[in-house]
Amino acid sequence: MKVKTLAGVATMAGALLITGMPAQAQTIDGPSVSWNLSTWGTKRAFTAGMEYVAAQVSEKTGGKFNIKLHYGEALSKARENFDGIKIGAFQAAMYCNFYHPGKNPASMVLTMPFLPLGDLEVSMHVREAVMAHPAYVKDMDNWNAMTYMSSLLPQYEFMGRGNPPQKLEDWKGLRVRAGGGLGTAMQKLGATLTTVPAPEVYTGVERGTMDAASFPYTYSHASYKLPEVSDWFTSNMSPGTTECGTVFNKDAYAKLPDQYKKLLMDLKAPAYQVQIKAYHDIDEKNLPAFRAKLKEVVYTDAQLDEFRKIAAKPVWDEWVAENKDKFDAQGLLDLVLAEAKKAAKK
Known part of the structure; x- marks a missing residue:
């Protein structure tokens, strides 16, 4: 932002x-x-x-x-x-x-x-x-x-319990709450998905049935009290919304x-x-509180570039292929990209 x-x-x-x-x-x-x-x-x-x-x-x-x-x-x-x-x-x-x-x-x-x-x-x-x-x-x-x-x-970030995933390879095998294209992206890193509604996430992390959850940064993590049962959070992954x-x-x-x-x-x-x-x-309120209590995971530009190569356009292409016979999926994706470019120039 x-x-x-x-x-x-x-x-x-x-x-x-x-x-x-x-x-x-x-x-x-x-x-x-x-x-x-x-x-x-x-x-x-x-x-x-x-x-x-x-x-x-x-x-x-x-x-x-x-x-x-x-x-x-x-x-x-x-x-x-x-x-x-x-x-x-x-x-x-x-x-x-x-x-x-x-x-x-x-x-x-x-x-x-x-x-x-x-x-x-x-x-x-x-x-x-x-x-x-x-x-x-x-x-x-x-x-x-x-x-x-x-x-x-806003863009999503992850918060979770246990060892922080400081490398992309560390996501392999983690049980994460993520949906839609973001969920597909995390699967490409080897994570296992769950899409439980937000009110159920706290219990899932607390009981260990999930390792991490993606939420809009930072308001939703705090709204659902996830810091109470977490050890770490990502702050620059920005994988999508x-x-x-x-x-x-x-x-x-x-x-x-x-x-x-x-x-x-x-x-x-x-x-x-x-x-x-x-x-x-x-x-402005949440970020200092997160940093005071939790381990902040910050990825390098090289790591983020690698993640994008794995999970940006390849996931877009898969989504278009899966939906092309249902509606104009490519046209809809093109609209998003065109409107974002146009709005950024204003």
């Missing part, structure tokens, strides 16, 4: 948190509407964007439109949120694509290792472009869902009055800035 860019974002988002969205002079009038949003875990950086949206829709409508976030899988298991959206059990839900790759195959392009998504502003532009791609939209249609916004997950975000039930959205629909769409830009600031702020 670019420090200069994030510093500017932090200033912008801080102002947004104080003043709210550049606001209408009057309260937005409309009917009373209550939505429920299903998610897992607790309130954290990951949920900051949607927490901001929920607060703003209530404020801007004088309490007539409310979105309640239900944490801790209170409404649905994380792997079943799409199912709940499809039947209208709730109006909104958060999801992570690698929990159920068969439900959202096109979105798995964003799990490919070593995509140029380290800068969160670039990542935002790329993800928005991918979410508008016909293959992605078709996947969402299968679940009566429309994508609202991404959670802009994934796609998690928020979807709406299409029928629920269609029933909203136009002024509420417009409000939701107007809130996306400031919500993204709030999301970026939340990740920036938590990194």
